[in-house]
Amino acid sequence: MADTAFGWGIVGFGWVARDHAAPAMLAAGHRIQAVCDPGDRAREIAAERFNPIGGVHERLEPLLNDPAVQALYVATPNHLHRSAVEAAVAAGKPVLCEKPMAATLADAVAMAAAVQRGSVLYGTAFDQRHHPAHAAMRTAVAAGLIGRPTAIRIAYACWLDVGWSMTGEGDNWRADPKRAGGGALMDLAPHGLDLVEFLLGDPIAQIAALTQRRVQGYDADDGAVLIGRTGCGVLVQLHVAYNCPDALPRRRLEVLGSAGQLVAVNTMGQDSGGQVTFTDVEGTSCVLPVPDASACPFARQMAAFAQAVAQGDQDGFSVRRDLHTMHLLHQAYAGDDPCR
Template identity: 50%
Template sequence: MSTPDDQTDPRTGWVIAGAGWVARDHMAPALAASATSRVVAVVDRDLAAARALAARFPGAVAHDDPATAFATPGAQVAYVATPNHAHREVAVAAAEAGLAVLCEKPLAADLDDAAALVQGCERAGVVAATAFDQRFHPAHEVVAEMVARGDLGTVTAVRIVYACWLPPGWAPPGSTTGDNWRVDPVRAGGGAYVDLAPHGLDLVGTLLGEDVVTATTHLQHRVHDYAVDDGSVLVGSTSSGVLVTISNSFNTVETLPRRRLEIVGTAGQLVATDTMGQDAGGRVEFLDATTGESRDVEFDRETSPFTGELRALEAAVTGGGDWRFPMSRDLRLLRLLHGALTVQETRPAEARR
């Protein structure tokens, strides 16, 4: 039951489900800085982690039971940031409690769980979204406007490189457990491909206004000794024929260039560097096909993509606005991602033959 204060507080009440790295270091700061948001509860199976994160938000309570957390007075939105294999159970529980759902990507560790998650949210009739924060990076929003305006002429290709260095013993900053679940095939559902490629697939559709509809992927097991892939390349096409390549890896050293987006058109080319990721900033350059000259494209370099994401979701939940990215579309792209996998995989022993 809500208290009088809960009923009169105009801010959107959030429950953070999963007190790990992305929630703690990226979503939590965005929520703390937002004048329209408040965190009412944090839930994690590690109660100490939940308490530590809840302590950053006045009045927030900590729990190790999702149902209890979702019943917190004032709760309106659940941000689900658990390991991938736990998404379905937690997201559906939140939806059944009447909360809107913002679920981290990928939707689940396997397609059956992802479909069940989407069906559960649809059955509950709540606003449900996948946390593709890069949709809301200010640089990408400006890029989408330029593409829609025709500044690039006929778009012919999109090329994405999104990579990082993730050795077997990696642990998120501030981790107290040292648990690198992102390379656990059961909990993550895959490696670099499943973790990073969904961002690229979603972003292509967001920027172009049309999704990739056919794709083939090759996986790589080249550097790190773990069960999942440490690299991948997806090659695909949109319905109108734009060619798309998305290269991802867990084996690119951090000192090397590793985040680049290129959109090629008949009138020009956009090159964005260091805009793919969780942070604000980066650079966007436009190369004019007629003159050959280049110029920097201006955009808001201060606002985090997580801030844009929560603003858009709150507008849909409390302001009656539309959520432009139905979760059914996210599921369709996840199915494409899994269906694009080929039999061929590059492994160190094979590469030396």
């Protein structure tokens, strides 16, 4: 019997693809049709663990030419997103591309133009939109649980030294601003900026940032504080860092309102879990119920993208929204006066 499962082509089989995205595709009931990666070890692992029927390739072309590849998932280092996305669009393949959309605003502008010309579904892989706790927070905010939203405060940090690697292969491209497009701000802030829009339905309109190179000794920033304001006037404060030991408290998302607060601890990241606490105006706290709390954010993201491909429904994925986030990142860096 023919395999009718949704078929993915994976471009770049490093940490996020092998540990999170590929298992999530299978968890969503999809098929990994083909993989490409120039790295010998990455290709060996793809073949051993997932044995794609369309093969494991050094180059992208076989994936573009495979009619059973229904969408591409791009998880290369940031500076290579543009070429893969443009090739996917030229081949008429829908494409889910990892965050940040690109290493530079110019690349992102070109990608968005290609997507709009090609009328192909594009999504930046903001998996944290699909975290069950974040979905529950969004529902609670929309239902008026915290009254009028006033501010969002986020801390999202980790430890990333110059030799950091999750796979033990390749060099640490995140420490190289040319390939990464920046440092901690470029890598970690996109999630928070996107979550503000997701939680409030109200994108950030103005932004400013200060970066630091405080601990790690590479050229990329190892910490940043961003402040912003949404179109409706909600204030945003975001601290991101590569200089926070992983054992310390480092993942916190607070949504403040005129009638209460939601505080999520350890929800930001690749996995489900964490906890959300609601505190009302009397100061009484309770745990916010989260439907489907253990659902995998990556698997939900893959399912949502496949559904969007099937139904032509682009509500959940928007190249215009993702390009706006890239403008915010660009403005944040442009207004900074780096302290070295």
